[in-house]
Amino acid sequence: MPVGVAADLVILTVRDGRLQVLLIRRGIEPYLGRWALPGGFVRPDEDLESAARRELAEETGLSSERIHLEQVATYGAPDRDPRGRVVSVAYLALVPDPPAPVAGSDASSASWVEVASLLQDGAAGPEAVADGLAFDHRRILGDGVERARAKLEYSPLATAFCPAEFTISELRGIYEAVWGTPLDPRNFHRKVTKTTGFVEPSGATTTRDGGRPAQLFHRGTAPTLHPPMTRG
Protein backbone atom coordinates (compact mmCIF):
# COMPACT_ATOMS: atom_id res chain seq x y z
CA MET A 1 0.00 0.00 0.00
CA PRO A 2 1.76 3.17 -1.13
CA VAL A 3 0.84 5.69 1.48
CA GLY A 4 2.08 9.19 1.91
CA VAL A 5 2.26 10.67 5.37
CA ALA A 6 1.96 14.42 5.63
CA ALA A 7 2.12 16.91 8.44
CA ASP A 8 -0.30 19.81 8.12
CA LEU A 9 -0.26 22.88 10.30
CA VAL A 10 -2.93 25.00 11.90
CA ILE A 11 -0.87 28.06 12.77
CA LEU A 12 -2.86 30.49 14.86
CA THR A 13 -2.16 33.97 16.09
CA VAL A 14 -4.13 36.88 17.47
CA ARG A 15 -3.79 40.11 15.53
CA ASP A 16 -5.90 43.22 15.89
CA GLY A 17 -7.91 41.42 18.54
CA ARG A 18 -8.97 38.69 16.16
CA LEU A 19 -8.00 35.07 15.79
CA GLN A 20 -6.17 34.44 12.52
CA VAL A 21 -4.71 31.43 10.77
CA LEU A 22 -1.82 31.23 8.34
CA LEU A 23 -2.92 29.95 4.92
CA ILE A 24 -1.12 29.19 1.69
CA ARG A 25 -2.47 29.96 -1.74
CA ARG A 26 -1.92 26.75 -3.64
CA GLY A 27 0.32 27.09 -6.71
CA ILE A 28 -0.23 23.60 -8.07
CA GLU A 29 -3.01 21.13 -8.72
CA PRO A 30 -5.10 19.86 -7.15
CA TYR A 31 -7.05 22.79 -5.75
CA LEU A 32 -4.85 25.25 -7.64
CA GLY A 33 -5.46 28.78 -6.48
CA ARG A 34 -7.34 27.76 -3.36
CA TRP A 35 -6.35 28.44 0.23
CA ALA A 36 -4.89 25.56 2.19
CA LEU A 37 -3.14 24.86 5.44
CA PRO A 38 0.64 24.80 5.17
CA GLY A 39 2.17 21.35 5.31
CA GLY A 40 4.14 18.75 3.49
CA PHE A 41 5.27 15.17 3.44
CA VAL A 42 7.17 13.62 6.28
CA ARG A 43 10.67 12.59 5.24
CA PRO A 44 11.86 9.00 5.50
CA ASP A 45 13.85 9.37 8.70
CA GLU A 46 11.97 12.22 10.22
CA ASP A 47 9.81 12.18 13.32
CA LEU A 48 6.28 13.50 12.86
CA GLU A 49 6.80 16.46 15.16
CA SER A 50 10.15 17.24 13.56
CA ALA A 51 8.42 17.43 10.22
CA ALA A 52 5.82 19.77 11.64
CA ARG A 53 8.52 22.00 13.13
CA ARG A 54 10.39 22.04 9.86
CA GLU A 55 7.28 23.11 7.95
CA LEU A 56 6.55 25.71 10.58
CA ALA A 57 10.02 27.19 10.21
CA GLU A 58 9.77 27.13 6.41
CA GLU A 59 6.45 28.92 6.34
CA THR A 60 6.94 31.47 9.06
CA GLY A 61 10.69 31.84 9.40
CA LEU A 62 10.18 31.34 13.11
CA SER A 63 13.05 29.55 14.83
CA SER A 64 10.44 27.13 15.99
CA GLU A 65 12.09 26.21 19.30
CA ARG A 66 9.99 28.53 21.42
CA ILE A 67 6.76 28.02 19.52
CA HIS A 68 4.02 25.95 21.07
CA LEU A 69 3.30 22.94 18.88
CA GLU A 70 1.03 20.01 19.60
CA GLN A 71 -0.55 17.21 17.67
CA VAL A 72 -4.28 17.51 17.11
CA ALA A 73 -5.53 14.58 15.07
CA THR A 74 -4.88 12.45 12.01
CA TYR A 75 -7.00 12.41 8.89
CA GLY A 76 -6.97 9.47 6.55
CA ALA A 77 -10.12 9.14 4.50
CA PRO A 78 -9.12 7.17 1.37
CA ASP A 79 -10.39 9.88 -0.97
CA ARG A 80 -9.21 12.96 0.88
CA ASP A 81 -6.45 13.60 -1.67
CA PRO A 82 -7.17 13.00 -5.37
CA ARG A 83 -3.52 12.21 -6.03
CA GLY A 84 -3.59 9.03 -3.93
CA ARG A 85 -3.64 7.80 -0.40
CA VAL A 86 -2.34 10.47 1.93
CA VAL A 87 -2.65 10.32 5.67
CA SER A 88 -2.25 13.70 7.27
CA VAL A 89 -1.19 14.33 10.84
CA ALA A 90 -2.41 17.76 11.89
CA TYR A 91 -0.49 19.96 14.30
CA LEU A 92 -1.57 23.08 16.10
CA ALA A 93 0.94 25.91 16.43
CA LEU A 94 0.41 29.07 18.43
CA VAL A 95 2.59 32.06 17.65
CA PRO A 96 2.86 35.47 19.30
CA ASP A 97 1.48 38.41 17.42
CA PRO A 98 3.91 39.95 15.04
CA PRO A 99 5.54 37.12 13.11
CA ALA A 100 6.80 38.30 9.76
CA PRO A 101 3.90 38.38 7.30
CA VAL A 102 5.69 35.41 5.76
CA ALA A 103 7.78 34.93 2.65
CA GLY A 104 6.40 32.69 -0.06
CA SER A 105 8.96 29.96 -0.68
CA ASP A 106 7.76 28.56 -3.98
CA ALA A 107 5.14 29.84 -6.39
CA SER A 108 2.63 30.13 -3.59
CA SER A 109 1.79 33.02 -1.35
CA ALA A 110 0.88 32.95 2.30
CA SER A 111 -1.21 35.22 4.43
CA TRP A 112 -3.07 35.55 7.68
CA VAL A 113 -6.79 35.02 7.39
CA GLU A 114 -9.45 35.60 9.99
CA VAL A 115 -10.67 32.31 11.38
CA ALA A 116 -14.23 33.55 11.86
CA SER A 117 -14.61 34.14 8.12
CA LEU A 118 -13.55 30.56 7.39
CA LEU A 119 -15.68 28.78 9.93
CA GLN A 120 -19.03 30.45 9.35
CA ASP A 121 -21.71 27.89 10.00
CA GLY A 122 -22.93 26.23 6.84
CA ALA A 123 -20.46 25.23 4.15
CA ALA A 124 -18.12 28.20 4.17
CA GLY A 125 -20.17 30.85 2.46
CA PRO A 126 -18.88 31.64 -1.04
CA GLU A 127 -18.37 35.26 -0.10
CA ALA A 128 -16.01 34.20 2.67
CA VAL A 129 -12.77 33.07 1.12
CA ALA A 130 -13.03 31.90 -2.46
CA ASP A 131 -14.71 28.51 -2.40
CA GLY A 132 -13.37 27.55 0.98
CA LEU A 133 -10.29 25.60 1.85
CA ALA A 134 -8.66 22.83 -0.15
CA PHE A 135 -8.94 19.15 0.78
CA ASP A 136 -10.53 18.55 4.18
CA HIS A 137 -8.67 21.51 5.61
CA ARG A 138 -11.78 23.26 6.82
CA ARG A 139 -12.48 20.38 9.14
CA ILE A 140 -8.87 20.25 10.29
CA LEU A 141 -8.95 23.97 10.98
CA GLY A 142 -12.16 23.54 12.94
CA ASP A 143 -10.68 20.79 15.06
CA GLY A 144 -7.53 22.81 15.69
CA VAL A 145 -9.44 25.88 16.72
CA GLU A 146 -11.67 23.82 18.98
CA ARG A 147 -8.61 22.35 20.62
CA ALA A 148 -7.18 25.80 21.23
CA ARG A 149 -10.45 27.05 22.68
CA ALA A 150 -10.73 24.11 25.02
CA LYS A 151 -7.16 24.28 26.21
CA LEU A 152 -7.39 27.93 27.12
CA GLU A 153 -9.77 26.85 29.85
CA TYR A 154 -7.57 24.50 31.77
CA SER A 155 -4.01 25.26 30.65
CA PRO A 156 -1.81 28.36 30.52
CA LEU A 157 -1.74 28.00 26.76
CA ALA A 158 -2.93 31.54 26.12
CA THR A 159 0.53 32.79 27.05
CA ALA A 160 1.82 31.05 23.92
CA PHE A 161 0.08 33.79 21.91
CA CYS A 162 1.88 36.50 23.88
CA PRO A 163 5.37 37.92 23.68
CA ALA A 164 7.75 37.13 26.55
CA GLU A 165 6.31 39.96 28.61
CA PHE A 166 2.68 40.97 28.55
CA THR A 167 0.02 42.73 30.57
CA ILE A 168 -3.07 41.11 32.01
CA SER A 169 -5.16 43.10 29.56
CA GLU A 170 -3.23 41.73 26.64
CA LEU A 171 -3.73 38.22 27.96
CA ARG A 172 -7.42 38.93 28.30
CA GLY A 173 -7.45 40.08 24.71
CA ILE A 174 -6.19 36.65 23.70
CA TYR A 175 -9.01 34.93 25.54
CA GLU A 176 -11.59 37.27 24.07
CA ALA A 177 -10.30 36.78 20.55
CA VAL A 178 -10.07 33.00 20.73
CA TRP A 179 -13.35 32.49 22.53
CA GLY A 180 -15.17 35.31 20.79
CA THR A 181 -16.70 36.57 24.02
CA PRO A 182 -16.07 39.63 26.17
CA LEU A 183 -14.75 39.03 29.67
CA ASP A 184 -14.97 41.19 32.78
CA PRO A 185 -11.57 42.89 33.09
CA ARG A 186 -11.68 43.05 36.86
CA ASN A 187 -12.61 39.47 37.56
CA PHE A 188 -10.24 38.28 34.86
CA HIS A 189 -7.39 40.15 36.46
CA ARG A 190 -8.09 38.65 39.85
CA LYS A 191 -8.50 35.15 38.53
CA VAL A 192 -5.29 35.13 36.53
CA THR A 193 -3.13 36.60 39.24
CA LYS A 194 -4.53 34.32 41.92
CA THR A 195 -4.10 31.09 39.96
CA THR A 196 -0.67 29.95 41.11
CA GLY A 197 1.80 29.30 38.35
CA PHE A 198 -0.20 30.92 35.57
CA VAL A 199 1.73 34.19 35.32
CA GLU A 200 4.49 35.81 37.34
CA PRO A 201 5.17 39.55 37.64
CA SER A 202 8.37 40.66 35.96
CA GLY A 203 8.60 43.81 38.04
CA ALA A 204 8.42 46.19 35.08
CA THR A 205 5.41 48.19 34.00
CA THR A 206 4.21 49.68 30.74
CA THR A 207 1.78 52.31 29.54
CA ARG A 208 1.60 51.01 25.98
CA ASP A 209 -2.09 50.24 26.43
CA GLY A 210 -2.84 53.75 27.73
CA GLY A 211 -4.19 54.70 31.11
CA ARG A 212 -2.60 53.75 34.38
CA PRO A 213 0.68 51.81 34.02
CA ALA A 214 0.15 48.08 33.94
CA GLN A 215 2.37 45.47 35.47
CA LEU A 216 4.20 43.21 33.05
CA PHE A 217 4.11 39.45 33.52
CA HIS A 218 5.73 36.43 31.99
CA ARG A 219 4.53 32.84 31.76
CA GLY A 220 4.46 30.82 34.95
CA THR A 221 5.36 27.20 35.30
CA ALA A 222 2.04 25.51 36.01
CA PRO A 223 1.13 22.90 33.37
CA THR A 224 -2.58 23.14 34.18
CA LEU A 225 -4.87 25.74 35.71
CA HIS A 226 -6.64 25.23 39.02
CA PRO A 227 -9.30 26.41 38.97
CA PRO A 228 -9.85 26.64 35.20
CA MET A 229 -10.79 29.81 33.36
CA THR A 230 -14.43 29.84 32.45
CA ARG A 231 -15.84 30.78 29.09
CA GLY A 232 -18.21 33.71 29.27
Added chain:
Amino acid sequence: MPVGVAADLVILTVRDGRLQVLLIRRGIEPYLGRWALPGGFVRPDEDLESAARRELAEETGLSSERIHLEQVATYGAPDRDPRGRVVSVAYLALVPDPPAPVAGSDASSASWVEVASLLQDGAAGPEAVADGLAFDHRRILGDGVERARAKLEYSPLATAFCPAEFTISELRGIYEAVWGTPLDPRNFHRKVTKTTGFVEPSGATTTRDGGRPAQLFHRGTAPTLHPPMTRG
Protein backbone atom coordinates in the same frame (compact mmCIF):
# COMPACT_ATOMS: atom_id res chain seq x y z
CA MET B 1 9.09 6.41 1.22
CA PRO B 2 7.50 3.05 1.99
CA VAL B 3 5.35 3.74 5.00
CA GLY B 4 2.94 1.44 6.73
CA VAL B 5 -0.03 2.92 8.49
CA ALA B 6 -1.43 0.93 11.39
CA ALA B 7 -4.36 1.36 13.72
CA ASP B 8 -3.70 0.29 17.30
CA LEU B 9 -6.36 -0.04 19.95
CA VAL B 10 -6.52 0.78 23.63
CA ILE B 11 -9.58 -1.23 24.59
CA LEU B 12 -10.64 -0.49 28.13
CA THR B 13 -13.25 -2.01 30.38
CA VAL B 14 -14.04 -2.08 34.08
CA ARG B 15 -14.21 -5.54 35.63
CA ASP B 16 -14.27 -6.40 39.31
CA GLY B 17 -14.07 -2.70 40.07
CA ARG B 18 -10.76 -2.31 38.28
CA LEU B 19 -9.73 -0.72 35.00
CA GLN B 20 -8.47 -3.31 32.55
CA VAL B 21 -7.08 -3.26 29.04
CA LEU B 22 -7.22 -5.92 26.34
CA LEU B 23 -3.75 -7.13 25.35
CA ILE B 24 -2.46 -9.61 22.80
CA ARG B 25 0.40 -11.99 23.42
CA ARG B 26 2.56 -11.57 20.33
CA GLY B 27 3.03 -14.76 18.30
CA ILE B 28 5.63 -13.39 15.89
CA GLU B 29 8.77 -11.32 15.85
CA PRO B 30 9.55 -8.69 16.78
CA TYR B 31 8.74 -8.73 20.48
CA LEU B 32 7.67 -12.37 20.24
CA GLY B 33 5.93 -13.47 23.41
CA ARG B 34 5.45 -9.96 24.74
CA TRP B 35 2.15 -8.25 25.44
CA ALA B 36 1.01 -5.65 22.94
CA LEU B 37 -2.01 -3.59 22.09
CA PRO B 38 -4.21 -5.15 19.43
CA GLY B 39 -3.99 -3.53 16.04
CA GLY B 40 -3.05 -3.98 12.43
CA PHE B 41 -2.37 -2.28 9.18
CA VAL B 42 -4.90 -0.06 7.51
CA ARG B 43 -6.05 -1.49 4.20
CA PRO B 44 -5.62 0.40 0.92
CA ASP B 45 -9.18 1.68 0.63
CA GLU B 46 -10.08 1.75 4.27
CA ASP B 47 -10.74 4.74 6.46
CA LEU B 48 -8.67 4.96 9.63
CA GLU B 49 -11.67 4.60 11.91
CA SER B 50 -13.04 1.74 9.83
CA ALA B 51 -9.76 -0.08 10.29
CA ALA B 52 -9.95 0.49 14.03
CA ARG B 53 -13.52 -0.82 14.13
CA ARG B 54 -12.55 -3.85 12.12
CA GLU B 55 -9.69 -4.68 14.48
CA LEU B 56 -11.98 -4.14 17.43
CA ALA B 57 -14.50 -6.59 16.04
CA GLU B 58 -11.80 -9.12 15.24
CA GLU B 59 -10.32 -9.00 18.72
CA THR B 60 -13.43 -8.82 20.82
CA GLY B 61 -16.18 -10.19 18.62
CA LEU B 62 -18.13 -7.07 19.52
CA SER B 63 -20.40 -5.86 16.74
CA SER B 64 -18.61 -2.58 17.11
CA GLU B 65 -21.53 -0.34 16.16
CA ARG B 66 -22.48 0.55 19.72
CA ILE B 67 -18.96 0.70 21.07
CA HIS B 68 -17.45 4.06 21.86
CA LEU B 69 -14.39 4.61 19.70
CA GLU B 70 -12.29 7.73 19.38
CA GLN B 71 -8.93 8.66 18.00
CA VAL B 72 -6.28 9.48 20.57
CA ALA B 73 -3.01 10.29 18.85
CA THR B 74 -0.58 9.20 16.17
CA TYR B 75 2.88 7.82 16.80
CA GLY B 76 5.53 7.96 14.14
CA ALA B 77 9.06 7.90 15.50
CA PRO B 78 11.26 6.54 12.70
CA ASP B 79 12.61 3.72 14.87
CA ARG B 80 9.47 2.70 16.69
CA ASP B 81 9.15 -0.52 14.67
CA PRO B 82 12.32 -2.46 13.81
CA ARG B 83 10.70 -3.80 10.64
CA GLY B 84 10.55 -0.41 9.00
CA ARG B 85 8.70 2.82 9.02
CA VAL B 86 5.29 2.35 10.59
CA VAL B 87 3.04 5.20 11.62
CA SER B 88 0.44 4.10 14.11
CA VAL B 89 -2.87 5.83 14.73
CA ALA B 90 -4.08 4.96 18.21
CA TYR B 91 -7.77 4.62 19.04
CA LEU B 92 -9.46 4.40 22.40
CA ALA B 93 -12.37 1.97 22.76
CA LEU B 94 -14.59 1.66 25.81
CA VAL B 95 -16.60 -1.51 26.22
CA PRO B 96 -19.16 -2.51 28.83
CA ASP B 97 -18.14 -5.10 31.36
CA PRO B 98 -18.69 -8.61 30.16
CA PRO B 99 -17.36 -8.85 26.63
CA ALA B 100 -16.39 -12.43 25.80
CA PRO B 101 -12.90 -13.11 27.23
CA VAL B 102 -11.90 -13.05 23.58
CA ALA B 103 -11.00 -15.71 21.07
CA GLY B 104 -7.44 -15.76 19.76
CA SER B 105 -7.63 -15.46 15.98
CA ASP B 106 -4.13 -16.50 14.97
CA ALA B 107 -1.33 -18.01 17.03
CA SER B 108 -1.69 -15.29 19.62
CA SER B 109 -3.74 -15.18 22.77
CA ALA B 110 -5.58 -12.23 24.23
CA SER B 111 -6.51 -11.33 27.76
CA TRP B 112 -7.64 -8.53 30.03
CA VAL B 113 -4.85 -7.04 32.09
CA GLU B 114 -5.14 -4.58 34.93
CA VAL B 115 -4.02 -1.15 33.82
CA ALA B 116 -2.54 -0.27 37.18
CA SER B 117 -0.03 -3.09 36.92
CA LEU B 118 1.16 -1.81 33.55
CA LEU B 119 1.49 1.85 34.36
CA GLN B 120 3.38 1.68 37.64
CA ASP B 121 5.66 4.69 37.80
CA GLY B 122 9.18 3.94 36.68
CA ALA B 123 9.81 1.80 33.62
CA ALA B 124 7.18 -0.88 34.10
CA GLY B 125 8.71 -2.90 36.90
CA PRO B 126 9.91 -6.33 35.75
CA GLU B 127 7.58 -8.03 38.18
CA ALA B 128 4.63 -6.33 36.54
CA VAL B 129 3.95 -8.00 33.20
CA ALA B 130 6.94 -9.70 31.65
CA ASP B 131 9.27 -6.99 30.44
CA GLY B 132 6.51 -4.54 29.72
CA LEU B 133 4.67 -3.90 26.51
CA ALA B 134 6.01 -4.23 22.99
CA PHE B 135 6.97 -1.25 20.83
CA ASP B 136 5.96 2.11 22.32
CA HIS B 137 2.69 0.63 23.50
CA ARG B 138 3.19 1.57 27.12
CA ARG B 139 3.20 5.20 26.14
CA ILE B 140 0.17 4.74 23.91
CA LEU B 141 -1.66 3.00 26.72
CA GLY B 142 -0.75 5.82 29.09
CA ASP B 143 -2.07 8.42 26.66
CA GLY B 144 -5.28 6.46 26.13
CA VAL B 145 -5.92 6.05 29.83
CA GLU B 146 -5.20 9.71 30.45
CA ARG B 147 -7.70 10.62 27.74
CA ALA B 148 -10.35 8.44 29.35
CA ARG B 149 -9.70 9.91 32.79
CA ALA B 150 -9.95 13.43 31.50
CA LYS B 151 -13.11 12.85 29.50
CA LEU B 152 -14.97 11.37 32.43
CA GLU B 153 -14.85 14.81 33.96
CA TYR B 154 -16.65 16.77 31.31
CA SER B 155 -18.46 14.20 29.18
CA PRO B 156 -20.97 11.41 29.82
CA LEU B 157 -18.35 8.96 28.56
CA ALA B 158 -18.53 6.80 31.68
CA THR B 159 -21.83 5.43 30.43
CA ALA B 160 -19.89 3.81 27.58
CA PHE B 161 -18.51 1.38 30.16
CA CYS B 162 -22.01 0.45 31.30
CA PRO B 163 -24.65 -1.83 29.85
CA ALA B 164 -27.76 -0.21 28.40
CA GLU B 165 -29.32 0.07 31.85
CA PHE B 166 -27.35 0.73 34.99
CA THR B 167 -27.69 2.06 38.51
CA ILE B 168 -26.05 5.18 39.86
CA SER B 169 -23.87 2.98 42.06
CA GLU B 170 -22.62 1.08 39.08
CA LEU B 171 -21.84 4.33 37.30
CA ARG B 172 -19.99 5.49 40.38
CA GLY B 173 -18.01 2.26 40.32
CA ILE B 174 -16.80 3.20 36.83
CA TYR B 175 -15.57 6.57 38.01
CA GLU B 176 -13.85 5.05 41.02
CA ALA B 177 -12.13 2.39 38.92
CA VAL B 178 -10.95 4.76 36.20
CA TRP B 179 -9.86 7.55 38.51
CA GLY B 180 -8.64 5.28 41.27
CA THR B 181 -10.30 7.34 43.98
CA PRO B 182 -13.33 6.72 46.19
CA LEU B 183 -16.29 9.05 45.76
CA ASP B 184 -19.05 9.97 48.17
CA PRO B 185 -22.09 7.91 47.13
CA ARG B 186 -24.59 10.53 48.24
CA ASN B 187 -23.06 13.54 46.60
CA PHE B 188 -22.31 11.53 43.49
CA HIS B 189 -25.92 10.47 43.25
CA ARG B 190 -27.17 14.01 43.52
CA LYS B 191 -24.67 15.37 41.05
CA VAL B 192 -25.36 12.82 38.35
CA THR B 193 -29.13 13.00 38.58
CA LYS B 194 -29.14 16.80 38.61
CA THR B 195 -26.87 17.24 35.62
CA THR B 196 -29.36 17.50 32.80
CA GLY B 197 -28.87 15.05 29.98
CA PHE B 198 -26.34 12.85 31.74
CA VAL B 199 -28.66 9.96 32.63
CA GLU B 200 -32.39 9.38 32.35
CA PRO B 201 -34.46 7.07 34.55
CA SER B 202 -35.82 4.05 32.74
CA GLY B 203 -38.56 3.51 35.28
CA ALA B 204 -37.41 0.05 36.31
CA THR B 205 -35.54 -0.84 39.47
CA THR B 206 -33.16 -3.58 40.51
CA THR B 207 -31.81 -5.12 43.69
CA ARG B 208 -28.83 -6.77 42.04
CA ASP B 209 -26.47 -4.65 44.10
CA GLY B 210 -28.21 -5.64 47.37
CA GLY B 211 -30.00 -3.36 49.79
CA ARG B 212 -32.81 -1.05 48.83
CA PRO B 213 -33.90 -1.30 45.20
CA ALA B 214 -32.09 1.12 42.96
CA GLN B 215 -33.52 2.98 40.01
CA LEU B 216 -32.21 1.98 36.62
CA PHE B 217 -31.01 4.62 34.19
CA HIS B 218 -29.84 4.80 30.63
CA ARG B 219 -27.54 7.26 28.91
CA GLY B 220 -28.84 10.75 28.37
CA THR B 221 -28.29 12.89 25.32
CA ALA B 222 -25.98 15.63 26.59
CA PRO B 223 -22.67 15.69 24.73
CA THR B 224 -20.93 17.46 27.61
CA LEU B 225 -21.50 17.81 31.34
CA HIS B 226 -22.39 21.09 33.01
CA PRO B 227 -21.10 21.27 35.62
CA PRO B 228 -18.32 18.72 35.20
CA MET B 229 -17.71 15.84 37.58
CA THR B 230 -14.76 16.55 39.85
CA ARG B 231 -11.99 14.13 40.56
CA GLY B 232 -11.73 13.37 44.26
Added chain:
DNA sequence: TCAAAAGTGTTTGGTGTACACCCATGC
Protein backbone atom coordinates in the same frame (compact mmCIF):
# COMPACT_ATOMS: atom_id res chain seq x y z
C1' DT C 1 -34.86 -7.65 63.27
C1' DC C 2 -30.63 -6.65 61.12
C1' DA C 3 -27.44 -5.58 57.42
C1' DA C 4 -26.88 -3.24 53.27
C1' DA C 5 -27.45 -0.13 49.89
C1' DA C 6 -30.59 3.86 48.05
C1' DG C 7 -31.73 8.24 48.42
C1' DT C 8 -32.78 13.08 50.96
C1' DG C 9 -31.82 17.05 54.04
C1' DT C 10 -28.84 20.30 56.04
C1' DT C 11 -24.86 22.80 57.25
C1' DT C 12 -20.77 25.09 56.03
C1' DG C 13 -17.22 27.05 53.43
C1' DG C 14 -15.42 28.29 49.11
C1' DT C 15 -15.85 30.40 44.42
C1' DG C 16 -17.78 32.89 40.40
C1' DT C 17 -20.29 37.10 39.08
C1' DA C 18 -21.64 41.67 39.04
C1' DC C 19 -20.53 46.02 39.91
C1' DA C 20 -19.07 50.12 42.95
C1' DC C 21 -15.08 52.32 43.65
C1' DC C 22 -10.27 54.14 43.90
C1' DC C 23 -5.42 54.58 41.48
C1' DA C 24 -1.93 56.30 38.19
C1' DT C 25 -0.81 57.82 34.08
C1' DG C 26 -1.08 60.98 29.29
C1' DC C 27 -3.01 64.85 27.35
Added chain:
DNA sequence: GCATGGGTGTACACCAAACACTTTTGA
Protein backbone atom coordinates in the same frame (compact mmCIF):
# COMPACT_ATOMS: atom_id res chain seq x y z
C1' DG D 1 -8.95 68.45 35.13
C1' DC D 2 -10.47 64.67 32.43
C1' DA D 3 -10.29 60.46 29.87
C1' DT D 4 -8.41 55.93 29.94
C1' DG D 5 -7.31 51.77 31.39
C1' DG D 6 -5.31 49.26 35.98
C1' DG D 7 -6.48 47.22 40.00
C1' DT D 8 -9.21 46.28 44.73
C1' DG D 9 -13.37 45.62 47.74
C1' DT D 10 -17.69 43.62 48.51
C1' DA D 11 -22.36 41.53 48.37
C1' DC D 12 -24.86 37.80 46.76
C1' DA D 13 -25.85 33.52 44.62
C1' DC D 14 -24.51 29.13 43.82
C1' DC D 15 -22.11 24.84 44.47
C1' DA D 16 -19.51 21.14 46.51
C1' DA D 17 -17.92 18.55 50.58
C1' DA D 18 -19.25 16.38 54.75
C1' DC D 19 -22.31 13.82 57.18
C1' DA D 20 -26.82 12.86 59.85
C1' DC D 21 -30.79 10.65 58.72
C1' DT D 22 -34.75 8.10 56.53
C1' DT D 23 -36.30 4.42 53.11
C1' DT D 24 -36.73 -0.20 51.18
C1' DT D 25 -35.33 -4.35 50.22
C1' DG D 26 -33.14 -9.61 51.26
C1' DA D 27 -31.89 -12.79 54.67
